[in-house]
Amino acid sequence: MHGSRQTSFIAASLALLVSLGCDSQIDRFETNRVFSLTLARSQSLEMVEAEADVARTLDSLFGTPNAPKWPKALLDKLELESPVDFDNLKRAAGRISSEQDGTHLGLFREHCVVCHGVAGSGAGPASQFQDPYPRDFRHGVFKWKSTKRASKPTREDLEKLLQHGVSGTGMPSFSLLASEDVDALVDYVIYLSIRGEVERRLLVRTVSDLDYGGEVAPGDEHRLTYPASEAVEEVVEAAVKRVVKQWVIAADEVVQPTDQITRLSxxxxxxxxxxxxxxxxxxxxxxxxxxxxxxxxxxxxLDYDDWTKEYTTRLGLTPTDQDSMQPFRNLGALTPRPIxxxxxxxxxxxxxxxxxxxxxxxxxxxxxxxxxxxxxxxxxxxxxxxxxxxxxxxxxxxxxxxxxx
Ligand code: HEC
Ligand code: HEC
Structure with missing residues:
Protein backbone atom coordinates (compact mmCIF):
# COMPACT_ATOMS: atom_id res chain seq x y z
CA MET A 1 0.00 0.00 0.00
CA HIS A 2 1.38 3.42 -0.87
CA GLY A 3 2.02 6.08 1.77
CA SER A 4 -1.00 8.28 1.13
CA ARG A 5 -3.27 5.28 0.73
CA GLN A 6 -1.94 3.91 3.98
CA THR A 7 -2.74 7.19 5.77
CA SER A 8 -6.24 7.31 4.33
CA PHE A 9 -6.67 3.68 5.24
CA ILE A 10 -5.77 4.39 8.85
CA ALA A 11 -8.09 7.41 8.85
CA ALA A 12 -10.90 5.20 7.56
CA SER A 13 -10.18 2.58 10.20
CA LEU A 14 -10.28 5.22 12.94
CA ALA A 15 -13.52 6.65 11.58
CA LEU A 16 -14.92 3.15 11.64
CA LEU A 17 -13.83 2.53 15.22
CA VAL A 18 -15.48 5.76 16.30
CA SER A 19 -18.67 4.84 14.48
CA LEU A 20 -18.61 1.35 15.96
CA GLY A 21 -18.55 2.94 19.40
CA CYS A 22 -22.20 3.74 18.94
CA ASP A 23 -23.59 0.55 17.57
CA SER A 24 -26.79 2.05 16.25
CA GLN A 25 -25.50 2.18 12.67
CA ILE A 26 -25.04 -1.55 12.55
CA ASP A 27 -28.18 -2.73 14.23
CA ARG A 28 -29.40 -3.98 10.87
CA PHE A 29 -27.82 -5.19 7.67
CA GLU A 30 -28.02 -2.61 4.93
CA THR A 31 -30.19 -3.61 1.96
CA ASN A 32 -28.50 -4.43 -1.35
CA ARG A 33 -29.76 -1.26 -2.95
CA VAL A 34 -27.33 -1.28 -5.86
CA PHE A 35 -28.73 -4.61 -7.00
CA SER A 36 -32.24 -3.43 -6.39
CA LEU A 37 -31.65 -0.36 -8.58
CA THR A 38 -30.06 -2.64 -11.22
CA LEU A 39 -33.27 -4.68 -11.29
CA ALA A 40 -35.45 -1.59 -11.28
CA ARG A 41 -33.51 -0.25 -14.27
CA SER A 42 -33.46 -3.47 -16.25
CA GLN A 43 -37.19 -4.10 -15.74
CA SER A 44 -38.34 -0.46 -15.54
CA LEU A 45 -39.95 -1.08 -12.17
CA GLU A 46 -40.32 0.40 -8.70
CA MET A 47 -38.49 -1.72 -6.10
CA VAL A 48 -39.19 0.21 -2.89
CA GLU A 49 -41.85 -2.14 -1.60
CA ALA A 50 -39.99 -5.25 -2.65
CA GLU A 51 -36.87 -3.99 -0.87
CA ALA A 52 -38.72 -3.45 2.39
CA ASP A 53 -40.46 -6.82 2.34
CA VAL A 54 -37.32 -8.72 1.35
CA ALA A 55 -35.44 -6.99 4.19
CA ARG A 56 -38.10 -8.12 6.67
CA THR A 57 -38.00 -11.68 5.38
CA LEU A 58 -34.22 -11.73 5.64
CA ASP A 59 -34.38 -10.48 9.22
CA SER A 60 -36.68 -13.33 10.14
CA LEU A 61 -34.40 -15.91 8.51
CA PHE A 62 -30.93 -14.55 9.33
CA GLY A 63 -31.38 -12.03 12.15
CA THR A 64 -29.21 -8.94 12.52
CA PRO A 65 -25.48 -8.18 12.80
CA ASN A 66 -25.74 -8.19 16.61
CA ALA A 67 -28.19 -11.07 16.90
CA PRO A 68 -27.75 -13.47 13.99
CA LYS A 69 -30.24 -16.25 13.34
CA TRP A 70 -29.80 -19.41 11.34
CA PRO A 71 -32.80 -21.08 9.64
CA LYS A 72 -32.01 -24.57 10.97
CA ALA A 73 -35.65 -25.72 11.09
CA LEU A 74 -36.16 -24.70 7.48
CA LEU A 75 -33.00 -26.56 6.41
CA ASP A 76 -34.20 -29.66 8.28
CA LYS A 77 -37.51 -29.42 6.47
CA LEU A 78 -35.66 -29.13 3.15
CA GLU A 79 -33.46 -32.08 4.19
CA LEU A 80 -30.30 -30.06 3.85
CA GLU A 81 -27.20 -30.33 5.99
CA SER A 82 -26.17 -27.08 7.61
CA PRO A 83 -22.98 -25.61 6.11
CA VAL A 84 -22.75 -23.20 9.06
CA ASP A 85 -22.21 -23.82 12.78
CA PHE A 86 -24.51 -21.54 14.73
CA ASP A 87 -22.23 -21.28 17.80
CA ASN A 88 -19.38 -20.14 15.57
CA LEU A 89 -21.67 -17.66 13.93
CA LYS A 90 -22.57 -16.10 17.26
CA ARG A 91 -18.88 -15.82 18.14
CA ALA A 92 -17.98 -14.07 14.92
CA ALA A 93 -21.00 -11.75 14.96
CA GLY A 94 -21.85 -8.80 17.17
CA ARG A 95 -19.79 -6.30 19.11
CA ILE A 96 -16.08 -6.74 19.75
CA SER A 97 -15.56 -8.18 23.24
CA SER A 98 -14.02 -11.07 25.16
CA GLU A 99 -15.54 -13.59 27.50
CA GLN A 100 -13.96 -14.43 30.87
CA ASP A 101 -12.28 -17.54 29.48
CA GLY A 102 -10.60 -15.36 26.81
CA THR A 103 -12.93 -16.32 23.94
CA HIS A 104 -13.03 -13.49 21.40
CA LEU A 105 -16.38 -12.23 20.20
CA GLY A 106 -17.23 -9.84 17.39
CA LEU A 107 -14.44 -11.24 15.20
CA PHE A 108 -15.86 -10.08 11.88
CA ARG A 109 -16.24 -6.54 13.14
CA GLU A 110 -12.77 -6.56 14.60
CA HIS A 111 -10.91 -7.90 11.57
CA CYS A 112 -12.97 -7.60 8.40
CA VAL A 113 -15.69 -4.93 8.46
CA VAL A 114 -13.33 -2.08 7.65
CA CYS A 115 -12.93 -3.54 4.15
CA HIS A 116 -15.81 -5.95 3.57
CA GLY A 117 -18.61 -3.93 5.24
CA VAL A 118 -21.19 -5.11 7.78
CA ALA A 119 -23.26 -7.08 5.24
CA GLY A 120 -20.23 -8.30 3.26
CA SER A 121 -20.86 -5.85 0.42
CA GLY A 122 -17.13 -5.25 -0.05
CA ALA A 123 -17.77 -1.55 0.37
CA GLY A 124 -16.48 -1.00 3.92
CA PRO A 125 -14.94 2.39 4.84
CA ALA A 126 -11.44 1.42 3.62
CA SER A 127 -12.59 -0.26 0.42
CA GLN A 128 -12.10 2.75 -1.84
CA PHE A 129 -8.35 2.64 -1.17
CA GLN A 130 -8.08 -0.93 -2.47
CA ASP A 131 -7.40 -2.20 -5.97
CA PRO A 132 -8.82 -4.76 -6.49
CA TYR A 133 -11.73 -3.89 -4.25
CA PRO A 134 -12.56 -6.19 -1.34
CA ARG A 135 -14.95 -9.00 -2.27
CA ASP A 136 -18.70 -8.49 -2.24
CA PHE A 137 -19.72 -11.83 -0.68
CA ARG A 138 -23.37 -11.35 -1.64
CA HIS A 139 -22.87 -12.56 -5.22
CA GLY A 140 -21.66 -15.90 -3.88
CA VAL A 141 -18.78 -15.80 -6.38
CA PHE A 142 -15.24 -16.53 -5.17
CA LYS A 143 -12.00 -16.44 -7.13
CA TRP A 144 -9.34 -18.33 -5.23
CA LYS A 145 -10.51 -21.86 -4.58
CA SER A 146 -9.94 -25.54 -5.38
CA THR A 147 -13.39 -26.14 -6.88
CA LYS A 148 -14.91 -25.69 -10.33
CA ARG A 149 -15.31 -22.17 -11.64
CA ALA A 150 -19.05 -21.94 -10.90
CA SER A 151 -18.84 -23.73 -7.52
CA LYS A 152 -18.49 -22.38 -4.01
CA PRO A 153 -15.15 -22.68 -2.25
CA THR A 154 -14.71 -25.42 0.34
CA ARG A 155 -14.28 -24.56 4.03
CA GLU A 156 -10.65 -25.55 3.67
CA ASP A 157 -10.23 -23.08 0.79
CA LEU A 158 -11.57 -20.27 2.95
CA GLU A 159 -9.41 -21.31 5.91
CA LYS A 160 -6.30 -21.29 3.73
CA LEU A 161 -7.32 -17.96 2.24
CA LEU A 162 -7.53 -16.41 5.70
CA GLN A 163 -4.25 -17.97 6.73
CA HIS A 164 -2.31 -16.75 3.68
CA GLY A 165 -4.24 -13.67 2.61
CA VAL A 166 -4.20 -12.81 -1.10
CA SER A 167 -0.68 -11.75 -2.17
CA GLY A 168 -0.53 -8.52 -4.10
CA THR A 169 -3.92 -7.26 -2.82
CA GLY A 170 -5.15 -5.57 0.35
CA MET A 171 -6.52 -8.86 1.69
CA PRO A 172 -4.22 -9.53 4.67
CA SER A 173 -3.09 -12.80 6.22
CA PHE A 174 -4.76 -13.76 9.49
CA SER A 175 -2.22 -16.45 10.36
CA LEU A 176 -1.83 -15.02 13.87
CA LEU A 177 -5.43 -15.73 14.84
CA ALA A 178 -6.27 -18.84 16.84
CA SER A 179 -7.60 -21.61 14.59
CA GLU A 180 -11.00 -21.51 16.37
CA ASP A 181 -11.25 -17.83 15.47
CA VAL A 182 -10.43 -18.52 11.81
CA ASP A 183 -12.99 -21.31 11.86
CA ALA A 184 -15.66 -18.97 13.22
CA LEU A 185 -14.83 -16.35 10.58
CA VAL A 186 -15.18 -18.94 7.83
CA ASP A 187 -18.69 -19.70 9.13
CA TYR A 188 -19.47 -16.02 9.15
CA VAL A 189 -18.31 -15.49 5.56
CA ILE A 190 -20.49 -18.41 4.44
CA TYR A 191 -23.41 -17.00 6.43
CA LEU A 192 -23.07 -13.51 4.91
CA SER A 193 -22.69 -14.96 1.45
CA ILE A 194 -25.78 -17.17 1.81
CA ARG A 195 -27.78 -14.30 3.28
CA GLY A 196 -26.69 -11.94 0.51
CA GLU A 197 -27.34 -14.39 -2.28
CA VAL A 198 -30.79 -15.27 -0.89
CA GLU A 199 -31.49 -11.53 -0.81
CA ARG A 200 -30.56 -11.20 -4.49
CA ARG A 201 -32.70 -14.19 -5.44
CA LEU A 202 -35.67 -12.93 -3.47
CA LEU A 203 -35.43 -9.49 -5.05
CA VAL A 204 -35.52 -11.13 -8.48
CA ARG A 205 -38.43 -13.39 -7.53
CA THR A 206 -40.55 -10.57 -6.10
CA VAL A 207 -40.61 -9.19 -9.61
CA SER A 208 -40.78 -12.41 -11.60
CA ASP A 209 -43.23 -14.36 -9.41
CA LEU A 210 -44.90 -12.15 -6.84
CA ASP A 211 -46.39 -9.19 -8.71
CA TYR A 212 -44.17 -6.61 -7.05
CA GLY A 213 -43.09 -3.59 -9.05
CA GLY A 214 -46.28 -3.16 -11.07
CA GLU A 215 -48.83 -0.38 -10.88
CA VAL A 216 -50.88 -2.18 -8.26
CA ALA A 217 -49.32 -3.31 -4.98
CA PRO A 218 -49.19 -7.09 -4.53
CA GLY A 219 -52.20 -8.52 -2.69
CA ASP A 220 -51.75 -10.20 0.71
CA GLU A 221 -51.38 -13.67 -0.72
CA HIS A 222 -48.37 -12.47 -2.75
CA ARG A 223 -46.70 -10.46 -0.04
CA LEU A 224 -43.30 -11.60 1.02
CA THR A 225 -43.94 -12.17 4.69
CA TYR A 226 -42.84 -15.41 6.21
CA PRO A 227 -44.53 -17.70 7.20
CA ALA A 228 -47.05 -16.84 4.54
CA SER A 229 -49.19 -18.25 1.80
CA GLU A 230 -47.99 -21.44 0.16
CA ALA A 231 -46.88 -19.62 -2.98
CA VAL A 232 -44.72 -17.22 -1.00
CA GLU A 233 -43.35 -19.97 1.19
CA GLU A 234 -42.29 -21.85 -1.92
CA VAL A 235 -40.44 -18.83 -3.26
CA VAL A 236 -38.49 -18.37 -0.04
CA GLU A 237 -37.74 -22.07 0.35
CA ALA A 238 -36.56 -22.38 -3.24
CA ALA A 239 -34.15 -19.46 -2.80
CA VAL A 240 -32.72 -20.81 0.46
CA LYS A 241 -32.45 -24.35 -0.91
CA ARG A 242 -30.69 -23.33 -4.09
CA VAL A 243 -28.04 -21.28 -2.31
CA VAL A 244 -27.41 -23.48 0.73
CA LYS A 245 -27.15 -26.62 -1.37
CA GLN A 246 -24.28 -25.20 -3.40
CA TRP A 247 -22.32 -24.70 -0.18
CA VAL A 248 -23.17 -28.18 1.06
CA ILE A 249 -21.89 -29.87 -2.12
CA ALA A 250 -18.78 -27.67 -2.56
CA ALA A 251 -16.44 -30.38 -1.27
CA ASP A 252 -17.61 -32.69 -4.09
CA GLU A 253 -16.75 -30.08 -6.70
CA VAL A 254 -12.99 -30.01 -6.13
CA VAL A 255 -11.05 -30.18 -9.41
CA GLN A 256 -8.50 -32.99 -9.40
CA PRO A 257 -5.98 -33.65 -12.16
CA THR A 258 -6.11 -37.28 -13.37
CA ASP A 259 -2.38 -37.65 -12.86
CA GLN A 260 -0.14 -35.70 -10.55
CA ILE A 261 2.60 -33.56 -12.04
CA THR A 262 5.92 -35.39 -12.46
CA ARG A 263 8.96 -33.66 -11.04
CA LEU A 264 11.39 -32.92 -13.85
CA SER A 265 14.88 -31.46 -13.85
CA LEU A 302 -10.51 -2.46 -21.06
CA ASP A 303 -12.67 -4.90 -19.21
CA TYR A 304 -14.44 -5.13 -15.87
CA ASP A 305 -15.16 -7.92 -13.42
CA ASP A 306 -18.66 -9.42 -13.13
CA TRP A 307 -19.40 -7.55 -9.91
CA THR A 308 -18.97 -4.26 -11.81
CA LYS A 309 -20.43 -5.36 -15.14
CA GLU A 310 -23.72 -6.27 -13.54
CA TYR A 311 -24.75 -2.66 -12.93
CA THR A 312 -22.77 -1.05 -15.78
CA THR A 313 -22.12 -2.64 -19.18
CA ARG A 314 -24.91 -5.22 -18.75
CA LEU A 315 -27.36 -2.34 -18.36
CA GLY A 316 -25.84 -0.61 -21.35
CA LEU A 317 -24.09 1.98 -19.15
CA THR A 318 -20.50 3.14 -19.56
CA PRO A 319 -18.56 2.60 -16.32
CA THR A 320 -16.46 5.73 -16.90
CA ASP A 321 -19.50 7.96 -17.42
CA GLN A 322 -19.89 9.69 -14.07
CA ASP A 323 -23.43 10.88 -14.68
CA SER A 324 -24.83 7.44 -15.34
CA MET A 325 -22.86 6.01 -12.41
CA GLN A 326 -24.01 8.65 -9.93
CA PRO A 327 -27.35 7.03 -8.97
CA PHE A 328 -25.47 3.79 -8.18
CA ARG A 329 -22.70 5.63 -6.33
CA ASN A 330 -25.38 7.34 -4.23
CA LEU A 331 -26.51 3.90 -3.09
CA GLY A 332 -23.00 2.82 -2.11
CA ALA A 333 -21.44 1.45 -5.34
CA LEU A 334 -17.70 2.04 -5.57
CA THR A 335 -16.16 3.85 -8.57
CA PRO A 336 -15.86 1.18 -11.29
CA ARG A 337 -12.26 0.11 -11.88
CA PRO A 338 -11.12 -1.89 -14.90
CA ILE A 339 -9.69 -5.35 -14.27
C1 HEC B 1 -7.52 -4.25 4.18
C2 HEC B 1 -8.72 -4.73 3.55
C3 HEC B 1 -9.20 -6.13 3.88
C4 HEC B 1 -9.43 -6.69 5.12
C5 HEC B 1 -9.20 -6.09 6.49
C6 HEC B 1 -10.00 -8.00 4.85
N1 HEC B 1 -10.08 -8.21 3.51
FE1 HEC B 1 -10.85 -9.87 2.60
N2 HEC B 1 -10.39 -9.09 0.78
C7 HEC B 1 -9.81 -7.86 0.57
C8 HEC B 1 -9.59 -7.69 -0.85
C9 HEC B 1 -8.96 -6.46 -1.51
C10 HEC B 1 -10.05 -8.85 -1.49
C11 HEC B 1 -10.08 -9.14 -2.99
C12 HEC B 1 -8.88 -9.94 -3.45
C13 HEC B 1 -8.94 -10.31 -4.91
O1 HEC B 1 -9.89 -9.95 -5.61
O2 HEC B 1 -8.05 -11.01 -5.35
C14 HEC B 1 -10.56 -9.71 -0.42
C15 HEC B 1 -11.14 -10.95 -0.65
C16 HEC B 1 -11.68 -11.75 0.33
C17 HEC B 1 -12.37 -12.99 0.11
C18 HEC B 1 -12.68 -13.60 -1.26
C19 HEC B 1 -11.62 -14.55 -1.76
C20 HEC B 1 -12.01 -15.23 -3.05
O3 HEC B 1 -11.65 -16.41 -3.21
O4 HEC B 1 -12.66 -14.63 -3.89
C21 HEC B 1 -12.77 -13.47 1.33
C22 HEC B 1 -13.55 -14.75 1.61
C23 HEC B 1 -12.30 -12.54 2.32
N3 HEC B 1 -11.64 -11.50 1.69
C24 HEC B 1 -12.53 -12.68 3.68
C25 HEC B 1 -12.05 -11.78 4.64
C26 HEC B 1 -12.25 -11.97 6.06
C27 HEC B 1 -13.02 -13.11 6.71
C28 HEC B 1 -11.62 -10.92 6.66
C29 HEC B 1 -11.46 -10.69 8.14
C30 HEC B 1 -10.89 -11.80 8.90
C31 HEC B 1 -11.07 -10.06 5.61
N4 HEC B 1 -11.35 -10.63 4.40
C32 HEC B 1 -10.39 -8.89 5.85
C33 HEC B 1 -9.50 -6.92 1.52
C34 HEC B 1 -9.61 -7.11 2.88
C1 HEC C 1 -9.64 -12.78 -21.56
C2 HEC C 1 -8.41 -12.44 -20.97
C3 HEC C 1 -7.55 -13.53 -20.37
C4 HEC C 1 -7.07 -14.67 -20.95
C5 HEC C 1 -7.35 -15.22 -22.34
C6 HEC C 1 -6.20 -15.30 -19.97
N1 HEC C 1 -6.16 -14.55 -18.82
FE1 HEC C 1 -5.05 -14.93 -17.18
N2 HEC C 1 -5.88 -13.34 -16.24
C7 HEC C 1 -6.76 -12.46 -16.80
C8 HEC C 1 -7.15 -11.48 -15.80
C9 HEC C 1 -8.12 -10.32 -15.98
C10 HEC C 1 -6.46 -11.80 -14.60
C11 HEC C 1 -6.53 -11.10 -13.26
C12 HEC C 1 -7.63 -11.71 -12.41
C13 HEC C 1 -7.66 -11.20 -10.99
O1 HEC C 1 -6.63 -10.93 -10.40
O2 HEC C 1 -8.75 -11.13 -10.46
C14 HEC C 1 -5.65 -12.97 -14.94
C15 HEC C 1 -4.80 -13.60 -14.02
C16 HEC C 1 -3.94 -14.63 -14.35
C17 HEC C 1 -2.97 -15.20 -13.46
C18 HEC C 1 -2.71 -14.80 -12.02
C19 HEC C 1 -3.40 -15.80 -11.10
C20 HEC C 1 -3.09 -15.63 -9.67
O3 HEC C 1 -3.21 -16.62 -8.91
O4 HEC C 1 -2.71 -14.53 -9.25
C21 HEC C 1 -2.32 -16.19 -14.15
C22 HEC C 1 -1.17 -17.08 -13.64
C23 HEC C 1 -2.90 -16.26 -15.47
N3 HEC C 1 -3.88 -15.29 -15.55
C24 HEC C 1 -2.52 -17.15 -16.44
C25 HEC C 1 -3.19 -17.30 -17.65
C26 HEC C 1 -2.90 -18.36 -18.59
C27 HEC C 1 -1.85 -19.44 -18.38
C28 HEC C 1 -3.76 -18.18 -19.63
C29 HEC C 1 -3.92 -19.06 -20.84
C30 HEC C 1 -4.24 -20.45 -20.54
C31 HEC C 1 -4.55 -17.00 -19.35
N4 HEC C 1 -4.18 -16.51 -18.13
C32 HEC C 1 -5.51 -16.48 -20.19
C33 HEC C 1 -7.23 -12.47 -18.08
C34 HEC C 1 -6.98 -13.46 -19.01
Missing part, protein backbone atom coordinates in the same frame (compact mmCIF):
# COMPACT_ATOMS: atom_id res chain seq x y z
CA UNK A 266 17.62 -30.46 -16.26
CA UNK A 267 16.88 -30.80 -19.98
CA UNK A 268 13.50 -32.46 -19.42
CA UNK A 269 12.33 -29.52 -17.33
CA UNK A 270 13.70 -26.97 -19.82
CA UNK A 271 11.92 -28.74 -22.70
CA UNK A 272 8.63 -28.88 -20.83
CA UNK A 273 8.88 -25.14 -20.04
CA UNK A 274 9.60 -24.42 -23.72
CA UNK A 275 6.52 -26.40 -24.75
CA UNK A 276 4.46 -24.58 -22.09
CA UNK A 277 5.66 -21.30 -23.53
CA UNK A 278 4.47 -22.43 -26.96
CA UNK A 279 1.00 -23.33 -25.61
CA UNK A 280 0.88 -19.95 -23.84
CA UNK A 281 1.43 -18.17 -27.16
CA UNK A 282 -0.50 -20.67 -29.28
CA UNK A 283 -4.06 -20.39 -30.65
CA UNK A 284 -5.78 -22.89 -28.30
CA UNK A 285 -4.97 -21.30 -24.94
CA UNK A 286 -4.13 -17.88 -26.37
CA UNK A 287 -2.95 -16.61 -23.01
CA UNK A 288 -0.84 -14.09 -24.94
CA UNK A 289 -4.01 -12.34 -26.12
CA UNK A 290 -4.59 -10.95 -22.64
CA UNK A 291 -1.26 -11.33 -20.85
CA UNK A 292 1.05 -10.19 -23.63
CA UNK A 293 4.22 -11.69 -25.05
CA UNK A 294 5.88 -13.83 -22.36
CA UNK A 295 3.23 -12.62 -19.93
CA UNK A 296 4.60 -9.07 -19.88
CA UNK A 297 1.15 -7.57 -19.21
CA UNK A 298 1.51 -5.05 -22.02
CA UNK A 299 -1.78 -5.62 -23.83
CA UNK A 300 -4.34 -2.82 -23.86
CA UNK A 301 -7.52 -4.31 -22.46
CA UNK A 340 -6.23 -5.76 -15.72
CA UNK A 341 -4.78 -9.10 -16.85
CA UNK A 342 -1.78 -9.71 -14.68
CA UNK A 343 1.81 -9.01 -15.65
CA UNK A 344 2.96 -12.56 -14.99
CA UNK A 345 6.64 -11.63 -15.02
CA UNK A 346 6.20 -10.19 -11.53
CA UNK A 347 5.87 -13.82 -10.46
CA UNK A 348 3.26 -13.20 -7.73
CA UNK A 349 0.28 -15.54 -7.95
CA UNK A 350 -2.65 -14.66 -5.75
CA UNK A 351 -3.87 -18.22 -5.54
CA UNK A 352 -0.40 -19.61 -4.81
CA UNK A 353 2.03 -21.28 -7.21
CA UNK A 354 1.82 -24.95 -6.30
CA UNK A 355 1.18 -27.20 -9.28
CA UNK A 356 -2.36 -28.28 -8.46
CA UNK A 357 -3.48 -24.67 -7.86
CA UNK A 358 -2.08 -23.61 -11.23
CA UNK A 359 -3.65 -26.66 -12.91
CA UNK A 360 -7.05 -25.48 -11.62
CA UNK A 361 -6.34 -21.91 -12.62
CA UNK A 362 -5.60 -22.95 -16.21
CA UNK A 363 -8.52 -25.36 -16.58
CA UNK A 364 -11.14 -23.27 -14.70
CA UNK A 365 -10.00 -19.70 -15.26
CA UNK A 366 -10.92 -17.19 -12.54
CA UNK A 367 -14.59 -16.89 -11.55
CA UNK A 368 -16.05 -13.40 -11.75
CA UNK A 369 -13.29 -12.19 -14.10
CA UNK A 370 -12.72 -12.31 -17.87
CA UNK A 371 -10.03 -14.99 -17.50
CA UNK A 372 -11.47 -18.14 -19.15
CA UNK A 373 -10.59 -21.76 -18.45
CA UNK A 374 -8.94 -23.92 -21.12
CA UNK A 375 -10.83 -27.06 -22.13
CA UNK A 376 -9.04 -30.20 -20.86
CA UNK A 377 -9.10 -32.92 -23.51
CA UNK A 378 -7.94 -36.55 -23.50
CA UNK A 379 -6.29 -36.43 -26.91
CA UNK A 380 -4.97 -33.54 -28.94
CA UNK A 381 -7.85 -32.27 -31.06
CA UNK A 382 -7.11 -28.60 -31.60
CA UNK A 383 -9.83 -27.54 -29.14
CA UNK A 384 -8.21 -28.00 -25.78
CA UNK A 385 -5.05 -29.01 -23.97
CA UNK A 386 -4.19 -32.51 -22.77
CA UNK A 387 -3.15 -33.15 -19.20
CA UNK A 388 0.53 -33.27 -20.22
CA UNK A 389 0.18 -29.97 -22.06
CA UNK A 390 -1.48 -28.36 -19.02
CA UNK A 391 1.48 -29.50 -16.90
CA UNK A 392 3.86 -27.95 -19.47
CA UNK A 393 1.98 -24.70 -19.06
CA UNK A 394 2.11 -25.03 -15.25
CA UNK A 395 5.88 -25.43 -15.41
CA UNK A 396 6.11 -22.40 -17.67
CA UNK A 397 4.11 -20.33 -15.15
CA UNK A 398 6.24 -21.62 -12.27
CA UNK A 399 9.36 -20.54 -14.15
CA UNK A 400 8.25 -16.89 -13.77
CA UNK A 401 8.52 -17.17 -10.00
CA UNK A 402 11.98 -18.73 -9.93
CA UNK A 403 13.41 -16.40 -12.57
CA UNK A 404 12.51 -13.34 -10.57
CA UNK A 405 14.37 -14.61 -7.49
Missing amino acids: GDELRESIERGKAWFHGPIANCVGCHGVEGNGRVET VPRNLQVGVFRSGDDASRLYRLITQGIAGTPMPGVLRVDEENGKGLTETQVWDLVRYLQSFGSESL
